[in-house]
Amino acid sequence: MCPYLRAKALLAVAPLLLVVSCGSSSDSSAPPGGHLDGGSNLDGASSLDGGSDAGPVPRPDDTTAAANRLACKYARGALPAATLGPGTPIDAQIPINHIVVVMMENHSFDSYLGHLNQYANRTDVESAPDGTTNPDTTGGPQPWVHASHLCTLDTDHGWAGTHNEIDNGKMDGFAQANEGFNTSALPASSTDPALSSGGRALWWYDERDLPFYYQLASTFAIADHYYCSVPGPTWPNRRFLYAATSFGGTATPSPFPDLSAYPFPGKNPATIADELETTHTTWMYYGDGGLSSLLITYAGGVATRWNRTVTGTFADFQQAAQAGMLPQVSFVDPNLASELNNADGLDEHPPGDIQSGQKFVSDVVQAVTASPQWKDTALFITHDEHGGFYDHVAPPAACPPDGIAPILSTGDTTAGGFDRYGVRVVLIAVSPYAKKGYVGHHVYDHTSITRFIEAKFKLPALTARDANAEPLTDLFDFSTPTFATPPTLTAPTVDPTELTYCETTYGK
Numbered sequence: 001m002c003p004y005l006r007a008k009a010l011l012a013v014a015p016l017l018l019v020v021s022c023g024s025s026s027d028s029s030a031p032p033g034g035h036l037d038g039g040s041n042l043d044g045a046s047s048l049d050g051g052s053d054a055g056p057v058p059r060p061d062d063t064t065a066a067a068n069r070l071a072c073k074y075a076r077g078a079l080p081a082a083t084l085g086p087g088t089p090i091d092a093q094i095p096i097n098h099i100v101v102v103m104m105e106n107h108s109f110d111s112y113l114g115h116l117n118q119y120a121n122r123t124d125v126e127s128a129p130d131g132t133t134n135p136d137t138t139g140g141p142q143p144w145v146h147a148s149h150l151c152t153l154d155t156d157h158g159w160a161g162t163h164n165e166i167d168n169g170k171m172d173g174f175a176q177a178n179e180g181f182n183t184s185a186l187p188a189s190s191t192d193p194a195l196s197s198g199g200r201a202l203w204w205y206d207e208r209d210l211p212f213y214y215q216l217a218s219t220f221a222i223a224d225h226y227y228c229s230v231p232g233p234t235w236p237n238r239r240f241l242y243a244a245t246s247f248g249g250t251a252t253p254s255p256f257p258d259l260s261a262y263p264f265p266g267k268n269p270a271t272i273a274d275e276l277e278t279t280h281t282t283w284m285y286y287g288d289g290g291l292s293s294l295l296i297t298y299a300g301g302v303a304t305r306w307n308r309t310v311t312g313t314f315a316d317f318q319q320a321a322q323a324g325m326l327p328q329v330s331f332v333d334p335n336l337a338s339e340l341n342n343a344d345g346l347d348e349h350p351p352g353d354i355q356s357g358q359k360f361v362s363d364v365v366q367a368v369t370a371s372p373q374w375k376d377t378a379l380f381i382t383h384d385e386h387g388g389f390y391d392h393v394a395p396p397a398a399c400p401p402d403g404i405a406p407i408l409s410t411g412d413t414t415a416g417g418f419d420r421y422g423v424r425v426v427l428i429a430v431s432p433y434a435k436k437g438y439v440g441h442h443v444y445d446h447t448s449i450t451r452f453i454e455a456k457f458k459l460p461a462l463t464a465r466d467a468n469a470e471p472l473t474d475l476f477d478f479s480t481p482t483f484a485t486p487p488t489l490t491a492p493t494v495d496p497t498e499l500t501y502c503e504t505t506y507g508k
Contacts, residue, residue: 011405012077057081062088074397080455083459089473090455095433096478099375100330100454101449102364103241103293104347104357105234106157106387109424110144113217115206120218124439126225128392129169134175134202142175144390147203150495151343151502154182154350155201155388158234159250159406160414162386162422165201166231174201178388187507195505202390210354212362212492213426216381219487221429221438221475227395227421228385229446229465237384237422238293240329241446243271244466251409257301264305271297272450274331277306282327285310286317289335317367324372328455334360341437343502350387351506355494362492363432369486373426379430380449380472386423395421396443401463411478418465421445429472432481448472 062085068074074083114127133141155178156165167173179198186195207214229240235254236246247257262270269275273294276283277473285294290309294302302311312320316334320326320486334347334357345352346360361381368379398421405415427444447466452473454461461467 009246015449024272039218046299049488051192059086061085069399069468069470072468074461076402076461076467078461079458080451080471081458083461083467084455084471086121086453088471089476089478091458094473094478095376095457096378096431097264098326098328098330098373098378098458099453100326100332100368100377100379102332102334102361102366102381103238103446104334104361104381104383105336106155106385106389107348107354107425108386108389108391109226109393111386111389112213112383112426113222113224114204114220116214116217119214122436122439125222125367125483126393128204128390128440131393132202134172134390135446136175137179138197142199142202144202145199145206147205147209149289149501149505150205150209150355150498151351151353151506152200152203152291153195153506155186156181156389157233157385158252159416160412161388162231163414165346165388165390166395166423171392171394174388175199179199181388182386185508187505190505201388204390205354206493210358210492212358212490213428215489216361216365216430217426217428218437219489220434220436220483221440223427223429223440223444223472223475224424225393225441225443226382226425226427226444227398228383228423228425229398229421230385230418231395231416231420231422232385234384235296238430240295240401240465241384242273242293242297242451244447244450244461244463245404245468247408248404250406250412253410254407257297259298259301265291269462272453272459273306273310275454275462276457277331277459279459281329281457281459283310283318283329283331284312284317284327284334285331285336286312286314287331287333288314289337291337293331293333293336303481314363316391321367321371321373326371326373326377328457330357332364332462342374342507343499343505348383351502353499353502354496355492355498356450357493359494362489365489366491368430369489374486375432375481375484377431378433378452378476380452381426381428382428382446382449383425384446386425391424393424395423397421398445399464399468427472429475431476432475432483432486433478434483435477436482437477438475440472442470442474444470444472 065085098421119314132144165173166175175198178201183196230236233252235252236249239246348357447469451469452471455471
């Protein structure tokens with residue numbers, strides 16, 4: 001997500017940047033997808049102001065719905081009932097009244113859960129095979145190996161770097177893209193050249209390093225074909241969760257979107273937050289540190305757009321959960337500004353000690369499972385993007401969200417669009433209704449969480465990406481709560497010796 005310092009400087013002048021154009025070649029007055037009325041291009045069209053008050057929508061059969069989604073035939077404004085067959089639960093069929101979304105930072109599926117098969121004595125998790133390598137800068141094999149430490153120098157997860165790592169689906173560019181990358185961020189006291197070796201991009205962790213994640217993933221349900229939305233960094237990927245588009249952004253930081261065509265209140269919502277507010281579905285954003293996913297999209301508008309306070313601290317989240325006062329939708333972030341190129345970050349972004357981030361997630365899970373609202377809650381845990389770390393699965397094609405072309409950074413000539421997912425990341429569903437120890441193999445991305453929210457609360461799609469996304473209902477059995485009584489989970493600790501190493505090596 002670096003450079004944070006520059007991002008924070010931009011946020012300081014955010015109100016001035018709200019009018020920056022996204023650089024679309026299409027009519028700037030049109031929302032993503034180009035439908036001012038929000039209409040779908042198939043039967044079951046809906047105005048974007050329909051929301052939960054919309055009337056009955058004819059549902060396609062499961063086969064037709066799946067084929068249409070695969071062909072990207074649904075558009076902005078399509079209600080879930082118009083895009084999902086009767087085999088997919090929607091609205092009242094989903095006995096979830098509280099949704100919590102936690103998005104951590106910068107790790108791929110293989111780097112974190114690539115050894116879940118061995119841990120859980122199973123064979124169905126899609127994982128990199130033993131003996132996997134990438135060519136290093138000499139052409140020799142760089143092996144996929146157990147991490148030497150719980151922190152690393154940041155790896156390349158920019159638009160160009162990620163495309164080089166993916167290498168047209170060969171997934172063999174990770175070592176070369178990261179050889180010597182970001183050396184300038186090392187403290188002067190860190191002189192070991194191995195710290196900037198491209199081999200660090202092929203480090204993996206297991207239950208010895210991330211015991212809580214492994215316990216959580218083997219207890220509840222996971223998806224092993226869940227991809228970040230963009231082959232690039234944090235800002236565009238977090239925007240996809242909230243808006244199902246990056247508004248053309250490909251970088252961190254990137255220009256703030258021009259939201260003049262999306263006034264609130266109005267019939268043209270920019271994000272899921274606008275939809276929730278319009279339909280009086282309660283929601284809040286919780287996070288510390290001043291840099292938030294909401295700011296990444298709305299910049300200075302967060303404080304005034306909805307004419308109420310929509311943000312709280314992580315302590316506020318914990319207190320609301322304890323009191324049984326969580327809103328219907330909660331977005332929870334770790335402190336996204338906490339790492340700032342030091343080892344004490346809580347979001348798992350390098351060079352932060354990943355056990356500190358694991359402890360944060362454990363605190364979220366503890367708050368949710370101990371809450372009086374546990375009985376009808378779904379908690380989704382994911383990472384915004386792969387962070388430059390290796391994964392062996394080539395990202396598949398994706399539905400372009402809108403007609404906005406990628407806005408590349410100065411000097412970047414990388415070919416590519418928003419018609420392909422980014423690298424695979426972790427998705428864990430924690431809920432009384434989560435299938436026990438289940439591994440879902442459907443293709444998902446961040447807009448699948450968006451679509452789950454829309455499916456529950458009868459909200460129209462924001463772009464063609466979420467309109468054609470499959471919600472994560474495959475991970476649940478809504479007929480019976482498997483975990484009516486929350487399971488006992490062992491709270492993780494942070495190894496002080498390893499934390500000291502990280503602080504000494506990368507600063508604190």
